[in-house]
Amino acid sequence: MISAMYLLPCPHCEESAEVSPARAGDQIPCPHCGQNIPVPKLGELRQLPTAEGDAATEKSKAKAAEGRANRPTVLFTALGLLAAGLFLAAAFCVVNWATISVPLTTEGHIDEFRQAYKEVSSAQMIREWEEINRNGVDLPAMYQYRVMELDKQAWLTNAGLFSGAGLLAVIGAFFVGRSGRASEV
Structure with missing residues (x-):
């Protein structure tokens, strides 16, 4: 013993x-x-x-201090990885936004109608007017160019949101890194 x-x-x-x-x-x-x-x-x-009790106490104190010292590093790393992921998602959205080419805009579509109505006879205009009064002007679905316009706008909006969130993560990582460095001193 x-x-x-x-x-x-x-x-x-x-x-x-x-x-x-x-x-x-x-x-x-x-x-x-x-x-x-x-x-x-x-x-x-x-x-x-006892010497063993004091050594064990010192060892547990050192381990606890090390855990506290590592907390800012872990949080800094997590925020950095989050920021990188958010910026990658923003880049993905920007690439998708850039690849969608809308062949026609609403203004262009209206201009086409104006041009077409200039070439239509008065009798044809009256017939169309009567058909509109009888059936209404509701469209069964949006024009394809409008769907593409909305998709393109959604990609740009998402890119802005991801970039903003990524910027917030970078700012958070900066402050966590700064506070971790200040606590070491």
Whole structure:
């Protein structure tokens, strides 16, 4: 059975020396200043902190401090990765926006109608007017160019949203990195 080592404070330099219970009632030299330290009797010696307990306490304190020190690094890395992902998503949206070419705009479509109506006879215009009054002007679906216009606008809007969120993540990472550096000092 291995007996515990106890920490005995030196009365001369106030540093601690390890002592075994077998040395109770004896004297040991201080490992720091070299002066002799009287070792108390076994009952008093057992009242002192153990070397193993102190080492375990120091080890757990060091581990906790290391965990606190790593927190800003982990958060900084997570925010950096989030920002990179958001900027990639924004780039994807911009590429999709750029690849959609709308062959016709609403203004162009109206101009085509104006041009066509200039070439239509008055009788044909009256017939169309009567048909509109009878059937209404509701379209069963949007024109294809309008659907393409709306898709293109949606890609651009999404790119802006992803870029804004990415910028916020970069700003957050900057502040986390800065606060982590400040806490190290």
